[in-house]
Amino acid sequence: MKKTNFLDLGNQPFANNYLTKKNLFKKEKKYRLKVCFDSLTKLVSIEKIFSSKLMFNNTYPYRSSMSKTMIKSFKELSKLIDKKFKPKKILEIGSNDGAFIKNFKKNKTIGVEPCANVEKITKKLNYNTYPEYWSKKLSRKLFKKFGEVDVIYSANTISHIKNLDEVFKGINLILSEKGILILEDPSLLECLKRNTYDQFYNEHIYVFSTIGLENVLKKYNLKIFKIDKLDIHGGSNRYFIKRKSNPKKIHKSVAQQRKAEISYGLKNYKTYKKFASRVKRSRKMLKNIFKKLKNKNKTIIGYGATAKSTTILNYCNINNKTIDFFLDTTIDKQNKYTPGTKIPILKYLGIDRNKIDYIFLGAWNFKNEIFKKEKKFIKNGGKFIIHTPYPKII
Ligand code: SAH
Ligand code: TMP
Numbered sequence: 001m002k003k004t005n006f007l008d009l010g011n012q013p014f015a016n017n018y019l020t021k022k023n024l025f026k027k028e029k030k031y032r033l034k035v036c037f038d039s040l041t042k043l044v045s046i047e048k049i050f051s052s053k054l055m056f057n058n059t060y061p062y063r064s065s066m067s068k069t070m071i072k073s074f075k076e077l078s079k080l081i082d083k084k085f086k087p088k089k090i091l092e093i094g095s096n097d098g099a100f101i102k103n104f105k106k107n108k109t110i111g112v113e114p115c116a117n118v119e120k121i122t123k124k125l126n127y128n129t130y131p132e133y134w135s136k137k138l139s140r141k142l143f144k145k146f147g148e149v150d151v152i153y154s155a156n157t158i159s160h161i162k163n164l165d166e167v168f169k170g171i172n173l174i175l176s177e178k179g180i181l182i183l184e185d186p187s188l189l190e191c192l193k194r195n196t197y198d199q200f201y202n203e204h205i206y207v208f209s210t211i212g213l214e215n216v217l218k219k220y221n222l223k224i225f226k227i228d229k230l231d232i233h234g235g236s237n238r239y240f241i242k243r244k245s246n247p248k249k250i251h252k253s254v255a256q257q258r259k260a261e262i263s264y265g266l267k268n269y270k271t272y273k274k275f276a277s278r279v280k281r282s283r284k285m286l287k288n289i290f291k292k293l294k295n296k297n298k299t300i301i302g303y304g305a306t307a308k309s310t311t312i313l314n315y316c317n318i319n320n321k322t323i324d325f326f327l328d329t330t331i332d333k334q335n336k337y338t339p340g341t342k343i344p345i346l347k348y349l350g351i352d353r354n355k356i357d358y359i360f361l362g363a364w365n366f367k368n369e370i371f372k373k374e375k376k377f378i379k380n381g382g383k384f385i386i387h388t389p390y391p392k393i394i
Contacts, residue, residue, distance in 0.1 A: 002039045005047055006272040007197065007279060009033040009315045014054075015201035015307035016061055018336035018345065028340060033311070035200050037272045043212040044188055044272070045205055049162050052114065052133055055203050056160070060115035061332035062307070064099035069369050071099055073232055077153075077182075078103035085180050087150040091142070093134045093167075094157025098122035101129075110142060110149070117332075134161070139170035148176040155184040156233065159206045168220040181222065181241040188212070189261050190235025192271070194389045197279045197315075198308035199234070209266050210237065210257045217241065226251040233365045234388065283316045286391035290322050293385075299356050300385070302326035303370060304363020305333050305345045312362075312387060314340040323360060327351070353380040358393070360385045 012033040019028070034047040064070050078100065081087065088108070092101050095111030097118050102125075111129035113119040119131040128146075132138050134157075152175055161167055171181060188209040191199045199207050206212075214224060225248050226240040237257065242248050265271030293300060302309065305326040313319065319341040326338060327348040334347045351359070351374060359377075361384050363370060371378065378384075383393050 003036045003045075003047075004039070004269060005034040005036040006269065007035040007200070007276040009035070009197065009200060009279075009311060012201065012311060012314050013339035014050075015203060015310040015339065016055070017339045018061060018305070018333050019339060019342065020336055024337055024342060030340070031202065033200060033202070035272075037269055039269060041212060041215045042209060042267055043216070044207050044209070046200055046202070048202075049205055050202055052161070056114045056133075058116040059332075060118055061330055062096065063118065063330055063332075064096040066329050067366055067369065069232065069366050073230070074100040074155075075103055077238075081151055081153070081182075085151055087180075089146060089149040090151045090153065091149045091174065093152065093154035094160070095119070095122065095129055098125070098127060098129070100153065100155065101127055110146060112138065134170055135166055136170045136173060139173040143174045148179065149174055150176045150179045151182065152179070153182045153184075156186070156236075158183055159185045159208060160203050162205050164216055165219075168216070168222065172220055172222075175243070177243065178246055179243070182238060183213075183241065184230070184232075184236055184238045186233050187229070187235050187237045189257075189264055189266060192264070192266075192275045194234055195275070195278050195282050196234045196308075196388050197275075197282070198306075198311040198387070201307055201311045203307060208237075209261050210239070210254070211261050211266060213239065214258075221245070223250070224254050225249070227253045227257045229253075229257075282387060282391055286312070286316050286385075286387050287318070289385055289391055289393065290318055293358055294322060298358055299324060300358040300360060301356050302338075302343060302360045302362050303374075303384075304328060304361065304366065305330075305338055305343075306362045306365075308365070309360075309362035310339050310341075313338060313343070318360075319343065326362065351377045351382070353377050353382050356382065358383050358385055364388055 011030045013028045031048050091110045093112050095113040101109040101111050114133045116131040119129050122129040185208050188207045221244040223244050224239050225242050228238040230236045302323045305328045320343045323343050325344040325346050329348045333345050
């Protein structure tokens with residue numbers, strides 16, 4: 001294995017570790033966030049990896065259902081799955097609050113979600129959900145109880161798990177011979193193109209490219225047969241995967257994506273070093289924007305206290321002196337403070353243009369949804385600050 005780091009995002013707190021008033025002045029646990037490229041496997045991952053139990057436990061604040069974009073995307077995918085693959089049983093790894101499985105009949109789905117505080121939302125509705133980490137052991141247990149499954153779906157989750165061997169061996173134990181595995185994760189190519197360095201934080205162990213993922217999958221005799229490019233989370237890929245023995249034809253989208261990644265240079269370390277210089281430039285530009293606005297005494301707030309924005313705020317040293325507060329619809333984040341930068345997070349109750357001039361868009365990945373919601377603020381001359389593809393005011 002030849003891993004070399006190419007990007008240093010400084011000392012960072014845990015991205016989802018929102019502070020309560022009580023622990024606001026306690027010393028926060030921090031780690032050095034560096035990102036590496038493995039020239040053999042072509043995988044991009046963070047250097048320091050923490051145990052799942054530290055990050056995914058019964059205080060996990062993230063709820064997939066907080067975004068209409070996600071709800072809509074999951075709904076459309078469920079329809080497609082029913083139509084194309086007609087599965088009898090579907091398993092979801094990382095089912096969170098059930099935003100995906102709720103589109104199916106209760107007896108048709110199995111959800112695996114280790115954060116019991118979120119898992120219980122679906123449990124209460126009588127869905128078969130398990131508050132456990134995905135593993136071979138759990139897969140065997142589910143196989144004994146339910147038999148094989150014909151579709152496994154996992155969105156924005158596999159990239160959070162260090163031990164990919166355990167993940168795919170577990171999948172191979174329960175997926176039927178003709179079964180389909182659907183993985184969906186942010187695309188490394190889009191991350192580099194859009195300079196979204198905030199895709200990197202303690203929970204996002206990997207940001208996958210197709211070439212990197214293919215290198216992993218081949219060890220388990222799994223093969224990507226189609227790729228859908230999605231706009232979700234700043235550009236994601238939805239990989240449709242089959243067993244190697246399944247004669248299903250390979251769609252041209254796979255070769256197209258592979259080619260796009262190779263010609264962009266995703267196989268070369270040099271490409272990642274260039275990205276790192278763009279990230280440094282991005283930090284300089286963003287800091288300048290805030291500085292200029294503050295010099296003019298403008299009021300700036302944040303919208304969407306995302307895990308991603310933890311990386312940006314800490315890397316660019318933007319704190320509660322610059323941003324007055326964040327608004328967020330997630331109950332578990334409200335009345336807390338952003339990790340490291342201690343910006344208060346308030347309940348979203350609309351925006352008063354008379355009091356607010358600029359909004360830093362932490363949830364830039366839901367820009368369209370948010371701009372639609374905040375039509376009035378925009379119409380009245382309110383402005384947003386966004387960092388991708390480069391820092392600017394819009
Ligand atoms: N699939 C949802 C949630 C993504 S957030 C969506 O796309 O919106 C990532 C989820 O992965 C969290 O709910 C987290 O608890 C879960 N997760 C993390 N490690 C896991 C593991 N080892 N096995 C199963 N789920 C895991
Ligand atoms: P994510 O980028 O990690 O998916 O998180 C999005 C965050 O943004 C989540 O905390 C909810 C918040 N949010 C709002 O506050 N208002 C909105 O309209 C949307 C779409 C998200």
